[in-house]
Amino acid sequence: MLKVSLCGVELKNPVIMASGTFGFGREYAGFYDLSRLGGICTKGLTLEPREGNSGRRSHETAMGMLNSVGLQNPGVAAFIKAELPFMLGLGTAVIANVGGSEPEDYIKSVELLNGTGVSVIELNISCPNVKRGGMAYGIKAATAYAFVREIKRVCKKPLMVKLSPNAENIIEMAAACEDAGADALSLINTLKGMAVDVNTRRPVFDNVFAGLSGPAVKPVALRMVYEVCKSVKAPVVGIGGIACAADVLEFIMAGAAAVQVGTANFVNPMCGAEIVDELPALMERLGIKTIDEVRGAAL
Amino acid sequence: MGYFSAKVLANDRIHDGVYSMKIAAGTAGVRPGQFYMLMPRAALLGRPLSVCELGDGWIEFCYAVVGKGTREFSQLRENDDIAANGPVGNGFDVDFINTRKRVAVVSGSVGIAPFVELVKRLTCEVSCFCGFHGGSYLTERLRNVSIATESGAEGHKGLVTEIFDPRGFELVLACGSEAFSKAVTLKCKDAGTSLLISLDRHMACGVGACLCCTCATAEGNKRCCVDGPVFWGEDLTC
Numbered sequence: 001m002l003k004v005s006l007c008g009v010e011l012k013n014p015v016i017m018a019s020g021t022f023g024f025g026r027e028y029a030g031f032y033d034l035s036r037l038g039g040i041c042t043k044g045l046t047l048e049p050r051e052g053n054s055g056r057r058s059h060e061t062a063m064g065m066l067n068s069v070g071l072q073n074p075g076v077a078a079f080i081k082a083e084l085p086f087m088l089g090l091g092t093a094v095i096a097n098v099g100g101s102e103p104e105d106y107i108k109s110v111e112l113l114n115g116t117g118v119s120v121i122e123l124n125i126s127c128p129n130v131k132r133g134g135m136a137y138g139i140k141a142a143t144a145y146a147f148v149r150e151i152k153r154v155c156k157k158p159l160m161v162k163l164s165p166n167a168e169n170i171i172e173m174a175a176a177c178e179d180a181g182a183d184a185l186s187l188i189n190t191l192k193g194m195a196v197d198v199n200t201r202r203p204v205f206d207n208v209f210a211g212l213s214g215p216a217v218k219p220v221a222l223r224m225v226y227e228v229c230k231s232v233k234a235p236v237v238g239i240g241g242i243a244c245a246a247d248v249l250e251f252i253m254a255g256a257a258a259v260q261v262g263t264a265n266f267v268n269p270m271c272g273a274e275i276v277d278e279l280p281a282l283m284e285r286l287g288i289k290t291i292d293e294v295r296g297a298a299l
Numbered sequence: 300m301g302y303f304s305a306k307v308l309a310n311d312r313i314h315d316g317v318y319s320m321k322i323a324a325g326t327a328g329v330r331p332g333q334f335y336m337l338m339p340r341a342a343l344l345g346r347p348l349s350v351c352e353l354g355d356g357w358i359e360f361c362y363a364v365v366g367k368g369t370r371e372f373s374q375l376r377e378n379d380d381i382a383a384n385g386p387v388g389n390g391f392d393v394d395f396i397n398t399r400k401r402v403a404v405v406s407g408s409v410g411i412a413p414f415v416e417l418v419k420r421l422t423c424e425v426s427c428f429c430g431f432h433g434g435s436y437l438t439e440r441l442r443n444v445s446i447a448t449e450s451g452a453e454g455h456k457g458l459v460t461e462i463f464d465p466r467g468f469e470l471v472l473a474c475g476s477e478a479f480s481k482a483v484t485l486k487c488k489d490a491g492t493s494l495l496i497s498l499d500r501h502m503a504c505g506v507g508a509c510l511c512c513t514c515a516t517a518e519g520n521k522r523c524c525v526d527g528p529v530f531w532g533e534d535l536t537c
Contacts, residue, residue, distance in 0.1 A: 023508040027525070031301060031506075043510075051520055058503045058511035060344050065503060072510050072520060214343055266504040267343055269384060270302050 007158040007183035011038040018262030019097035024083040032273035035091030047105040049075035055206030064216030068205040076109045099124035114156040121157045126164030126189035138164040141176035152181035160184035174228040186237035188221045214263040215241040229255025245278035253298040307379045314436040326353040330390030331417035336505035338382040339368035349413040361412040403468040407475025430459025465492035484532045494532030
């Protein structure tokens, strides 16, 4: 009933945990059986370990949050050694999210991951939180095209490109990535935002700007997924404020092959399991037999 | 334990803008200094509140109303439901602390909360130094207390760090705001006295996944929620 296929990878359901909100799975393994999930995207990985940003890293907003973590991670090699064996034992698809600064770093990261058991590589060209952290490639379609082509040449796994809502034109961006060889697209990453502390009269974040996520961004994310699904053939994974089974179906009906759940994991650590539980009940109530049957119904 | 829904047993104002809330929950193995993420309905993220006191089937939290989430908590009534995740974090190691001879407890404002349960369990010699903006609260549930208030309403007029001298103590236990934590950490480093400090950080997930509450230590970034919130002062570089 819930099975979906994502660029040749069979997922037991369309519910994938989004990068940066689920660590490497360990933190949630005590809450429920993670094999029930469709998949897990790793915390954003870079070639070298990173300590992330200084100062405040989160700020709650109306039905959302800003984050400025800045890709803190142990580096690809340490991930492969210390975290990946655990993740591969969870019984769910593992998607490695790769970020960075220089193209050579991305290439080396992808080459290291080629030889592992990860199912998909998700290319982050959309992180707003590091000055040279990928978003430079995610704004202009022509830049993204050249970059994705270069990565595709070395990538031996299905390549999913994670798009930024801050792209100049999301439809042109999606088309450029597809033309460059992306096997799938995931969107949206966080929206660039900011907050000011009225006590200090200064921006809340050392980096000034931060990434907005949570239910507040869902309508924008859904609109972008809808527009992209109308214009490309590659499967699209919808991301942005998804917190319940009805949200999942909205994105599927807008054309998404699968979805990622992010900030909702912070609100309720059980939400992945709850969504997977709710989905069949909701589908039954709506007279839906399979996910495939309603994909793109709203297009 | 874990993520659960609990009944509110009582929720009383104990001082201007400060409340004591008791929820029904199991307490087996819960340590003083650990905390729970309590979930407001009208805000997105949980609010980390330290365990104030533990009883037979109940947990008490004392919290200051500082924003939307804690304001909502202050309006909860007996029999209301509240979602919670916890206990989270390392907490204080009572057995270890009891091997020390003379221990000082230093708190800033509502940072006094975790020391109610802790001091109850301490068998060593304890002196408490508690700072407040206006009047004091919870001090009657500690022992051997010296008070400082910024307003001068009670005790020494000024900051608690002015009446507390780490020299002469084998171990200092502290909890308060970020500014308070910096001042106490510095003071203990200068005096060469060991410090266990419970840090206050903005948190998002409260399970160790989001990396929003990190603090800098000699061994790199640590997560305040699950690696702390209690840290050795000498390890902190922030």
